[in-house]
Amino acid sequence: MDEMEDSTADMCSRCASIPWDELEHIRFELFWRDEKPTLGDLQSSSCRLCRLIAYTIQAQPSQDARPQFVCITYRNRDSGFGDNCLGSLELWTEPGGPVGKLILTTEASVGQEAAARLPVVPKRVSFASMRPYLEACKASHQSCEPETSPQLLNLRVIDCIDDTVVVAPIGCSFVALSYVWGGPSANSYVLGSQIAFPPTIEDAVSSTRELGYRYLWVDRYVRQHAYFINLN
Amino acid sequence: MGRIYASAQVTIAAAAGVDPTHGLVGISRDRSTLLAREPVGSSRYLCQIPQSAQHYIIRSPWFSRAWTFQEGYLSKRILCFTEGEAVFTCKSHDLIMESGQNSRVHGDWYGTVNGTIIRTALSTQGNCLSHASKIMETYSARVRGHDSDALNAIFGILNVLRHGNPPVYHNRGVPFTITRRPDVAHSTDSTVSISLDWQHLDNARRLPEFPSWSTLGWIGEIYHHRESQVTSHFMIKYWSGDRYRELDEGTCDLDYTYRLDGTHQSQYLEIMTDVVQVELQFRSRTYFLKPTFLRRKRDEDQEANWTNENMTCPFFRVVLDDEKNFDATLPVLCSTTTPLDFVSGSWGSFQDRHPIFLFFQKGVKSYERIGVCDPDVYTIGSDGHMIKDDKNMWEFVPPGEPGAWDQVAERRTFLLG
Numbered sequence: 001m002d003e004m005e006d007s008t009a010d011m012c013s014r015c016a017s018i019p020w021d022e023l024e025h026i027r028f029e030l031f032w033r034d035e036k037p038t039l040g041d042l043q044s045s046s047c048r049l050c051r052l053i054a055y056t057i058q059a060q061p062s063q064d065a066r067p068q069f070v071c072i073t074y075r076n077r078d079s080g081f082g083d084n085c086l087g088s089l090e091l092w093t094e095p096g097g098p099v100g101k102l103i104l105t106t107e108a109s110v111g112q113e114a115a116a117r118l119p120v121v122p123k124r125v126s127f128a129s130m131r132p133y134l135e136a137c138k139a140s141h142q143s144c145e146p147e148t149s150p151q152l153l154n155l156r157v158i159d160c161i162d163d164t165v166v167v168a169p170i171g172c173s174f175v176a177l178s179y180v181w182g183g184p185s186a187n188s189y190v191l192g193s194q195i196a197f198p199p200t201i202e203d204a205v206s207s208t209r210e211l212g213y214r215y216l217w218v219d220r221y222v223r224q225h226a227y228f229i230n231l232n
Numbered sequence: 233m234g235r236i237y238a239s240a241q242v243t244i245a246a247a248a249g250v251d252p253t254h255g256l257v258g259i260s261r262d263r264s265t266l267l268a269r270e271p272v273g274s275s276r277y278l279c280q281i282p283q284s285a286q287h288y289i290i291r292s293p294w295f296s297r298a299w300t301f302q303e304g305y306l307s308k309r310i311l312c313f314t315e316g317e318a319v320f321t322c323k324s325h326d327l328i329m330e331s332g333q334n335s336r337v338h339g340d341w342y343g344t345v346n347g348t349i350i351r352t353a354l355s356t357q358g359n360c361l362s363h364a365s366k367i368m369e370t371y372s373a374r375v376r377g378h379d380s381d382a383l384n385a386i387f388g389i390l391n392v393l394r395h396g397n398p399p400v401y402h403n404r405g406v407p408f409t410i411t412r413r414p415d416v417a418h419s420t421d422s423t424v425s426i427s428l429d430w431q432h433l434d435n436a437r438r439l440p441e442f443p444s445w446s447t448l449g450w451i452g453e454i455y456h457h458r459e460s461q462v463t464s465h466f467m468i469k470y471w472s473g474d475r476y477r478e479l480d481e482g483t484c485d486l487d488y489t490y491r492l493d494g495t496h497q498s499q500y501l502e503i504m505t506d507v508v509q510v511e512l513q514f515r516s517r518t519y520f521l522k523p524t525f526l527r528r529k530r531d532e533d534q535e536a537n538w539t540n541e542n543m544t545c546p547f548f549r550v551v552l553d554d555e556k557n558f559d560a561t562l563p564v565l566c567s568t569t570t571p572l573d574f575v576s577g578s579w580g581s582f583q584d585r586h587p588i589f590l591f592f593q594k595g596v597k598s599y600e601r602i603g604v605c606d607p608d609v610y611t612i613g614s615d616g617h618m619i620k621d622d623k624n625m626w627e628f629v630p631p632g633e634p635g636a637w638d639q640v641a642e643r644r645t646f647l648l649g
Contacts, residue, residue: 020273021276056268086276095434098345101281102278103278104277104279106275123262123265124262125318126330129331133320133325137309137320137325141322141323141324143357144308144322146238146240147235147238175241175243176240176307178237178246179246179252180246180297181252182252197252200249201252204256216244
């Protein structure tokens, strides 16, 4: 009993109301259907479980300022994460749908069986393992051929070897970057000058080199005056 | 600009972070392998598990924005940097994870659902009306920075579909096709099919820059049911140059009219159809319509059970686009895109043709779409709840009798804005 009091001591009443010790005997249960906490409630809560759940969900922008309500479904032993895993808590938002998962275990670490099922990824991207997929696609997928017919004239690209903005040589192979702009407009850059880009673009420059290409097209930073002439 | 992505050898997708200061995870920034956990109950732990790359893609700002949808869709090959693994995908192959795993980490429905959503957005190609409708459905869930971007941010994809084989045209983001096929019944040699049968999943907000008949005229996620055909019963005319015309291949080069301002004639459809003025009733937290043109089939065996007046009263459930701002005091017009077949009188066979009913209300300058309903018949059960009824229990009120469609309907031509 003392033990239980310890673990619920710094929980909010909402999290403490989930029968943690009974869960492994329950097959399926829905929690927080009536409490309807919003994602904002969880993020600003002083309860450690609320914060763990909010952190696992990763807040997303929605189309409008509607609150996203969170609810939880518990499933007994459905996830196959090994013997130490008693069950899983699926996290839902409304609107939104399923958004994440936590597992209930008897050990502080995820069981060994579970770990074996999960991808082991190093801290840095391995281009050596990605390049063969790209090469295989280039060699054998006709429908993946990039378009060539419209000539891109005055397309400004980053020369990833000289780190400058240049006019793309006609017909050159290039890589494009797709990213979220974020804040206010960036400065435009003068042709031929050495430049400092934000980290995502710097990383895209080095990735372009790793993939074996020289030119990178990045919207907004190098867009000016890019236009097409359709030779037809 | 869509052409640039289609012409690139590879597109690098930054599917992590809300702006370009985040960097690509796994290049300048280490991937986090730290998993949080908290003790619960007596010696139990709630643990985070490593998330699949699909989870990270779907939850990324990159996957939630309007502009990045066509950037991903038009790209032939994508190298996607997530908070977890990097992922490669192309038009001919499903996702390939950096770890070599071909697909899901969690072999459950969550992974399956995520995989399908990502495929629709990045890998699936097609040139048919239902594919175009699916594109608009996916797009409706994306967040737009500026309302005026609504068409521009999808224009690249619509342009590709328009020049595909067969071409899928669009008018203000509403896809339509023209099929050359002699249609004896309507003495035409081509059939126009158009995606008008969509409904909002939640209360939507009207966006006045675009017409109400386009999904671009609303902010809110939509669901597409099926396509409707333009017939002599439900005639749609588009503005083409100097007047409203019936649509054929010669008048469907509408691509360049969109950049006109929101007051131009081209933002209206001229619709000629039979309309019925209806009243919508609010019951069980949603709006219902009582179709006067239906009656319960006579069935001698069971007639004794139908003494309760309510039991014989059918309702359609109406999905209003913006229910919160619906003004029930203004007249509501209802029309169906499917010709009503009075000859057979069989409601069941009519319903098998998947008809939809559209609802309009008069706005400042023209009529506006306010909602749709599927013609599923509901009745009030003995406990007071609405229950879906068997379609074969109902029939049309025969023409000429009170309440029959031909008695209450009126042929009208109106502008839909």
